[in-house]
Amino acid sequence: MSMPFLFRSALALVLTLLLAACGTLESQRSDEAALQPVIPSGALTPITPGNLDSWAVQGLQPPADLWQRLRAGFAMPDLDTDMVHDREDWYASRPEYIQRMADRSSKYLFHIVEELERRNMPTELALLPYIESAFNPQAVSHAKAAGMWQFMPATGTYFDLRQNAFRDDRRDVLASTRAALDYLQKLHDMFGDWHLALAAYNWGEGSVGRAMAKNQNLGLGVGYTDLSMPDETRMYVPKFQAVKNIIRDPAAFGVVLPDIGNHPYxxxxxxxxxxxxxxxxxxxxxxxxxxxxxxxxxxxxxxxxxxxxxxxxxxxxxxxxxxxxxNHRDGRLASWTVWTTPRTMNAKEVASSLGVDEKELRSVNRIPANMLIASGSALLVPRSAATLYDVAEELAHNGQLKLMPQRQLRRTTVVARKGETVATLARRYGVAAADVAEWNKVGRNTRFKTGQRLVIYRPAATSTARASTAPKAPAQRARTRQAAKR
Known part of the structure; x- marks a missing residue:
C-alpha cells in the first residue's frame, strides 16, 4: 500500500471526526439557546464607561489610631451656624480642658466606637459624653442625672439601668453605653433626623414632638434650627458640632489630641x-x-x-x-454582707444591735445625721467569720436604703379603751403597729385590757407649731381679715 493512499485515508478520517464534532456542538448550542430567556429588543442598555479616580489599593490593615477610625465613621450632616463657631472658639481657647476630657475618654472610647460600628450608627455619637459629662462616669447633675451619658433616674429605669443601695447602672460603662445607644436609635427612628434626636436626648422626646407640632400648625419648618426651645437645648447641638469639628481637624484649631491606640483599654x-x-x-x-x-x-x-x-x-x-x-488560698473573699432592718431604726440602734462601729456604718451606707433607717432597708454591714453564704440574688438586685427625717419623739402614756388592740391603738395615734408592739414589748396581735396603761411615742410639738395653733390676738385677727379682703 502506497504512502499517498494511507495519507488520504487518514485525512478523510480526521475530516469525518471534525464534522461529527461540529454537528454535536451545533446541537448543544441549539439546546442551550432554547433554554435561554427571550430578551425583548431594547431591554438592555450599553454599559457606560466609568472614570477611575485612583489606582491606589485600599489597605487591609486597621487604623493604628482610634481618632482616625472615629473620623472614618462620621456620617451625620454638619450644622454650620454662628452658635457652632462660637462654641468652636470657646473650646479652642481652652486646650487644657480638651486635653483633660480626651485623656479621660481614652479608657472608654474604643468600646463606644466598637458598639456604634456594630450597630451601623454614626461614630461621632461617641463624642456625646464630652457634652454630657466631659466623660466623667461619676458626674451627677443638679437635676440628678448621673453617669457619662447623664441618665435621669426614670429614664435609666426605662432602659433597664438598675439603681439600688449597692450600685447605680447609670454610671456603669457597658450598661449605660448600651442604654444610651438604644435611646439615641429610638429617637432617630422617631424623628428621622439626628439633630432632632440629639435635641430630644437633651430636652425630652415629648418636648421636641410638641415643638414640631406647634410649628406644623403655624406652617413653619420642623427642623432643628426651626424649633423654639430652651437655651440649653438650642446650644446643645452646636456644642456637639463644635467638638466634632475639632476632633476632625484638631490642627485647624490649634489643639493637640492625646494618642489613643486602636485597641481595647x-x-x-x-x-x-x-x-x-x-x-x-x-x-x-x-x-x-x-x-x-x-x-x-x-x-x-x-x-x-x-x-x-x-x-x-x-x-x-x-x-x-x-x-x-x-492562686488565692484564703477562702474569705468578702468582709461585707447585707442586713435588712426589721423595723425603723436609727444608725446607733443598728450599730448596737449588730456590734459594729456606728461611724463606719454611716460612712459605708452614706447615712446622714438625724436620719432614720426605714423598716426593710438593706444595709451593708461587716460580715462575721461564721457567714459563708453570699448575698441572695433578690436582695442583691433590689435592695434599697430608705431614709426618713429623724423627728424628736415625746414619750406619752395612754390608756387602752375597751377592745383596744395594737392595730387600733396605732391607728388612733397615727403610728406604725410594729412600733406600738415594740414600745410596749408585746406581739403584733395583742389585745389590751380596758384601762391598761400603754406607751406611745409621738413627735414633740415645736415652738413654731405651738405658736401657729395658738389663738390669735384681736389685732392680729383684724389684720388677717383685712388681708383676706384685699
Missing amino acids: FDIVDIARDMDVELVAQLAGIGVDDFRTLNPSHNGPVILSAATTEVLLPWDNAQTFRRNLA
Whole structure:
C-alpha cells in the first residue's frame, strides 16, 4: 500500500471526526439557546464607561489610631451656624480642658466606637459624653442625672439601668453605653433626623414632638434650627458640632489630641463570689481608684456576685487578676454582707444591735445625721467569720436604703379603751403597729385590757407649731381679715 493512499485515508478520517464534532456542538448550542430567556429588543442598555479616580489599593490593615477610625465613621450632616463657631472658639481657647476630657475618654472610647460600628450608627455619637459629662462616669447633675451619658433616674429605669443601695447602672460603662445607644436609635427612628434626636436626648422626646407640632400648625419648618426651645437645648447641638469639628481637624484649631491606640483599654473578667473591691484591685495589681474609674457603678466596698457577674479591668491587669485569683488560698473573699432592718431604726440602734462601729456604718451606707433607717432597708454591714453564704440574688438586685427625717419623739402614756388592740391603738395615734408592739414589748396581735396603761411615742410639738395653733390676738385677727379682703 502506497504512502499517498494511507495519507488520504487518514485525512478523510480526521475530516469525518471534525464534522461529527461540529454537528454535536451545533446541537448543544441549539439546546442551550432554547433554554435561554427571550430578551425583548431594547431591554438592555450599553454599559457606560466609568472614570477611575485612583489606582491606589485600599489597605487591609486597621487604623493604628482610634481618632482616625472615629473620623472614618462620621456620617451625620454638619450644622454650620454662628452658635457652632462660637462654641468652636470657646473650646479652642481652652486646650487644657480638651486635653483633660480626651485623656479621660481614652479608657472608654474604643468600646463606644466598637458598639456604634456594630450597630451601623454614626461614630461621632461617641463624642456625646464630652457634652454630657466631659466623660466623667461619676458626674451627677443638679437635676440628678448621673453617669457619662447623664441618665435621669426614670429614664435609666426605662432602659433597664438598675439603681439600688449597692450600685447605680447609670454610671456603669457597658450598661449605660448600651442604654444610651438604644435611646439615641429610638429617637432617630422617631424623628428621622439626628439633630432632632440629639435635641430630644437633651430636652425630652415629648418636648421636641410638641415643638414640631406647634410649628406644623403655624406652617413653619420642623427642623432643628426651626424649633423654639430652651437655651440649653438650642446650644446643645452646636456644642456637639463644635467638638466634632475639632476632633476632625484638631490642627485647624490649634489643639493637640492625646494618642489613643486602636485597641481595647479594658477586658471583662468574671466574678463568681461576693468580693471586696479592695481585694479585686489587689489581685489585679491596681489601685482602688483605678478600679472605680472602670467600675463607677459600685457604691460600696463589696461586689455582690448575684447581681454583678463581671467587672472591667485594664487589659493586662485582667490576666494578672485571673492568675492571682486562681492562686488565692484564703477562702474569705468578702468582709461585707447585707442586713435588712426589721423595723425603723436609727444608725446607733443598728450599730448596737449588730456590734459594729456606728461611724463606719454611716460612712459605708452614706447615712446622714438625724436620719432614720426605714423598716426593710438593706444595709451593708461587716460580715462575721461564721457567714459563708453570699448575698441572695433578690436582695442583691433590689435592695434599697430608705431614709426618713429623724423627728424628736415625746414619750406619752395612754390608756387602752375597751377592745383596744395594737392595730387600733396605732391607728388612733397615727403610728406604725410594729412600733406600738415594740414600745410596749408585746406581739403584733395583742389585745389590751380596758384601762391598761400603754406607751406611745409621738413627735414633740415645736415652738413654731405651738405658736401657729395658738389663738390669735384681736389685732392680729383684724389684720388677717383685712388681708383676706384685699
